[in-house]
Amino acid sequence: MGNIKQVLTIAGSDSGGGAGIQADIKTFQELGVYSTSVITAVTAQNTLGLTGIYPMDRTAVEKQLKAIGTDFQISALKTGMLFNADIIEEAARGIKKYGWQNVIVDPVMIAKGGASLLQQEAVDALMNCLLRLATVVTPNIPEAEVLSGLEIHDSVSRLRAAKWILATGAEAVVIKGGHGTDTNFTEDFYLHRNGDTLTMRSPRIHTNHTHGTGCTFSAALTAELAKGNPLQKSLYTAKQFIQAAISHPLNIGAGHGPTNHAAYHKFGTKEEVQLVQ
C-alpha cells in the first residue's frame, strides 16, 4: 500500500453519516484510496431531516486547504456542500493554488428532505468560479435545471441542458437520474466537451434509503479517477457502486436512510448497469 492514491473531499459534515463528508470517506475507503477532507459546514441532520447548518468561516476553509496542499499529493478531489459564495471562492482559489487536477464538482443545492444546502446568491459564484475548474460536474435533475435555466422532461431537453452547463467551462457533465420520472429505471447521462456521450441505465430500486446517493456516486468517481482509470470506465464503476449501495439497504433510521457503502465489495454487482445508445 506504499503508493496508495490520496484524494480530497471539500464538503459538509452530515451528523447522520449517510451523506456529505461521511459518505465520501466511507466510499474512498471502500475503493482503496486515502481520504483527506476540508470541512465547509457542520450540519445537524438525521434520516428525518436537517435542523441546523453551521458554516465554517473563510479562514477555516483556507487553512484546511493549505494544510492539505502543503503536505499531500492529491490525485483527485470532489466538492460537495459548499453553502455560500465565500466558501466557493476559497475552494476555487485552493484548487488553482495547489494545481489540483481531476476535479469533480457535485453542485449540491437541496437535501432529499427539502432543506437548502446552498444559498441562493451562491449559485452565481458556483457557475462563475468553480465550474470552469471542473473535470466533471455531477448535477441531479433539479440542479441541472438551475445551472442551465432549462426544464428537463425528456432526453432531448436533457441534452440541451447538458450543453448549456458545459458553456460554464466544465470539461464534462453527468446529469444523474435519481429524480427522473420513469418508475422502472434511473438513467445517468454524460456529455464531454469533445462530444462523447454515455448513458448508463439501471433498474430503479423502490426504497426510502437513498440519502446521500449523489455524494456516494461522485466520491466513487473521484476514487476511480485518482487510481488512473479512464473517465468513462470510472463513471461505470461509480454507477455500479451506487447501485449496489442502494440495492442492499441497511434499514437505519425512521426516514430517508443511508445507503450501504460496503455493499459493492460485500455482495458484488449483478451486471445491472447497462449502457444505452
Ligand SMILES: Nc1ncnc2c1ncn2[C@@H]1O[C@H](COP(=O)(O)OP(=O)(O)OP(=O)(O)O)[C@@H](O)[C@H]1O
Ligand atoms: N431509486 C434509485 N434506484 C437506483 N439508482 C438510483 C436511485 N436513486 C438514485 N439513484 C442513482 O444514484 C445516483 C445519484 O443520483 P441522484 O439523482 O439521487 O443524486 P442526488 O439527488 O444528488 O442525491 P443526494 O442529494 O441524496 O446525495 C445516480 O447514479 C442515480 O442514478
Ligand SMILES: Cc1ncc(CO)c(N)n1
Ligand atoms: C452535508 C450534506 N452534504 C450533501 C448532502 C446531499 O445529499 C446532504 N444531505 N448533506
